[in-house]
Structure formats: structure tokens, C-alpha cells
Amino acid sequence: MQDEKLTLGKISFESRLLTGTGKFSANELIPKMLAASGSQMITVALRRIDSSSPVENILSYIPENVTLLPNTSGARTADEAVRVARIAREAGCGDFIKIEVITDVKYLMPDNIETLKATEILAKEGFVVLPYVMPDLPLAKRLEDVGAAAVMPLGSPIGTNRGLETKAMIARLIENCKLPIIVDAGIGRPSQAAEAMEMGADAVLVNTAIATATDPVVMGEAFALAVRAGRMAYLAKIAAESHLSRASSPLTGFLN
């Protein structure tokens, strides 16, 4: 089946599974997970990067053919997110930036207002901006206006593995936005990733569920398969649901 590639900025991706670098029991697992999952984009918190470390640099575990998506984790304001993005670019991490502005460390909910501000500034500076937000349609339209490259609504709070708690809101973004919708956060199992893709999400970002699995490499592959299955189902147009059952051999068939 023909499918278009996922285009973000100037790069087109075959894989619709984005991954993350956090929470692994060892960084050596990251390249193995990437190979098994076929993920072509991986996010890393700038705060975790220590290029001058005498012992460990997380960037050295990310193969060159995988696009780096630095994120602004730890930023509390638009201003901080903007500075983190600029530092990331100067540090050679490229033009992609995932904006994470979180003022609530209890539930790790994104601050949509600050995120919008940061997106506008960074898009003007030529960044490929992927803002992580609460699914909110008017906000998503404004992100479109100010030059975001995609919208990344959360399925449920980061790290909770609760799946698509915000499903109805995400469906409205998918229906009404021109930008790619990448469901980020809260996806705890492959079936939930498939669910997001079946709905028509353009991609999903999965970190905790892969990194904290007993076997992150196999789990990476499982997610890749689920994302493909969900995408294919979406393209194949899932049959409509109905409240009444439709027997394959109708009881009233003899009347025809």
C-alpha cells in the first residue's frame, strides 16, 4: 500500500515512530532499540547532554542516520525554552526542537501559553519546532499560524502509561489541523500506539514504555509493528462501527 512519508521541516521519514533516550538501564541499549524499531528520530533532553564529560556523552549512542530531536525539558518559561533551543543548535544538535515547557512537576502538564510563545520565536529563527501541548484545537490552529512543524498532543501525562485519555480531543486536532499530529506521552503499550495511528495520528512518540520494558529492544520492535499496523488500518479506512450486529448469514436472508 502506498503511503506518503512523514515530513517534518525539510526531512521526510519512513518511520512514524519517534523514540526517546530517557530511563534506559544502560545507554548501550539506545542504538540497539533504534535498529530494532526502525525509528528515525529520537528526542534527548539538552539537560542530559554533557559533551565535555570525561565519562559519558549520551549523544555518542545515537547513530548518524537518526535525526536528533533535542527537547527543552526543565524549561519553565518560553524564555528558558528559547534559550535551551539556541544552546542546542549551537552545540551542533541541529535545527529540530521539541518544546517542553512544564511548570507543574506533579503531573508534568505542559504550559500551552508559554509553549505558543516559544514556538513563535523559534519558528522565526528557522527552527523546526515540535511543541508538546495539551490537545486544544484553538491553540493548535495558532501553532499552525506561528510556524510550528507539527503539534504534539499528550495522550496522558508523561510516564503514566495510561494511553489515550485525551482521545476525543486529539481526534478534533486530527480532523481540523493541517500540521502533522504526533501523539506524545502516555502511550504505555503497542495497542495504544496502534489506536492513535488508526485514528489518523501522523506519528507517535514513545519513550517510557520502551525504555522501561524488561527488553527495550524487543519492545521497540513491537511498537514499530503496532505503529505500522495502525497506519495501514487508517489508510485502508476502517469499517464503521455499529451498535447492531450484522450477521454474516442474516436471519432474514431467506426472504430475498
Add this chain to the structure above:
Amino acid sequence: MSFNNVIKEFEGFDFPAFFETVTDSDVERVLGKEKLNNMDFLILLSEKAAKFLEPMARKSHQVTVQYFGRTIHLFVPLYISNFCSNECTYCGFNIKNSIKRRKLSLEEVEAEAVAIAKTGIQHLLLLTGEAHQVTPVSYLVDVVKCLKKHFASVSIEIFPMDECDYRSLKAVGVDGLTVFQEVYDKKIYKSVHLSGQKSDYLYRLNAPERGAKAGYRNVNIGCLMGLGEPRSEAFFTGMHGRYLEDNYLHTEVSLSLPRFNPAEGDFVPPFTVNDKTFVQFLCAFRLFLPRAGISVSTRESALFRDNLISLGVTRYSAGSCTGVGGYAVEDHSQTPQFEITDERSVEDVVAAIVRHGYQPVYKDWDQIA
């Protein structure tokens, strides 16, 4: 607003009588819940719950992996002075102790910083005794400025301050604050803090809150296990954590579990907390406050710390010196604040973490100013 209001609500609360009423099915019910309320937490701290240590540990492990992954964050403590005007009966820095007093010069701080930074650990915890004349805020500001050249994150574990002083230190790069109440029981608090600023219970109790108000990213609290009745003290520590979480959404709350080392000095703590109870408290904290960081210092033995890795701990100090300085130049004061039991080097602690299937994290913060 103060956590003291919560403490007051429990004045007259009969802890032993409550623990008497706890049944096995209460504990099982709490272990089946996703979000624990105050009384659920207290049930997990009861002696009855000790019977359920294994299921508690399993759930604590699972929740910790979910929120933190298989990672242990590393930090190094640096004591810059042991001058102290407080008379705390249990502390090596007690003003009445005739020990060699010493304070690091800025050149010495620089040398210590260089030595510590060689380990690759980017998180430094700065400690000092309380002596406003010898180590005033202006000195601390200079020390922090020096340390920030070498570390991504500098936290403080120093005497409680006014909010404006916390802000002064935040302005030069401090991002985390540790203040242990030591003991929440007011009578015992008075009996062990005989004189000095530290004898002001409320000023200390409200210090973490002042830090949160000053905008610190991380506030770390704890009680010194052994000073007060352990189960109620653990309860108030957890309640204090939840109070801070509920009122300061921008602040990461974390807990430490310092416990008297039996090998330590002349002070005999009135209570003891054995390893099993320690682990029970650790798991109860984790289940009550799933997102809270939990630290266990080198007061505990290497073997014990290694076994805690998969139970809910998220932060370890490593290669620590608890005298003044000690990383670049040997500490000649020979008067540590407390005795270290886990004496391994950073490399050895890192190797143990890796052996347990966990990733040691050297850096997880940047100051963006």
C-alpha cells in the same frame, strides 16, 4: 500557610492506637490502590504492614521504574566549613565539641571542585555548619559562583535562611535546597537542639517552603531516623512532602532517609530503625509520593545501598567526604559531621549500579541564565 498547620491537626492523634486497628485487609486494600491518601500512607507505615514487605517492595519497584526508569542520579557532597554556632546533641559540628574548625578559602573550593568534576558527576551538594559570622551569605555567594564554573547543578544543604537570601543564592546558580527537619516531634526537637538558631523549630520547618517560594527547582526534606518515634516521624516526613507538592507545583520534592549510624560518636539515639523497617519506610514513601526523588547517603553500607537500588531509591551520593573539603587535599580536621559507611570510590559505586542493571546519571540539569 505552613506545614505546621498540618502538624497541629495531628496533635493528640494517638498513633499507637491507630496502628492497633490496622488489619491485613487494610494493608491489602491500600496496596491495590493507585493513589494513596494520608491514612493509607500511615497504614503502610504500621508494624502490621511489615508482613507485606515483599508486595510493597514489588509495587515500589514497579512505580519507580515507571516514573524514573532504571536510573540512579549521582551527586557529590562538599563540606566547605564546620564552624557552627548550634548546640545539637547528636552532631559532630556541635559548638560545644572541641574539634578543629576549618573553612575553605575560595582557592581551596576551586581545587576541590576541579577534583570532584574529574569524576564526571555534574551535581554538587554544598554543605556547611551554621556560623553567620564565619560563613555569611556573601561568602556562600562567592563559593557558589566558583562551583558553577565546574558543575551544571549546585544544591545547598546549609542553615535555614530567609526567602531573600535563598533568592540571592538562586541568582548565582543554586537550583536545589536540602533542609532536614531532623525530628518533627516538637518536644524532642527542643531536647536535642539546645541552643543556637537551629533551636527555632518553626523557622526550620518553614525553610523548605521558603525555598519553594524563592523558586528552587528541587526541595529535599527528611528526618534523622532515630531521634523521634520512627513511624510517626516517617509519617510527618511524607506528609511534609505531599504538602510541598500540593502547594508548589513548580517544585520537585524529594526525600532523604538519613539514619543514625550505630558506630557514631557518643550520642545514643533514643530509637533505632532496623534495615527491614528502613525498607518498609522507603517503599511507603514511594507509594505515597510516586514522583518524589529519594536519596540514601553513604551513611548506609555499600551492601545495603546496593540492595536498595531496585526498591525505590533514585539518587545516590558517591565517593563522599563528610569532613571539610577532602577531595583535592586531605581533610586534616578529622572531624566529619557523620561517619561514612559506604567508603567506595565513585567508580566502584557506578560499577555496582551498572551491575544491578541501572544507568548511573552524571548530569541531568543545566542552568539557563
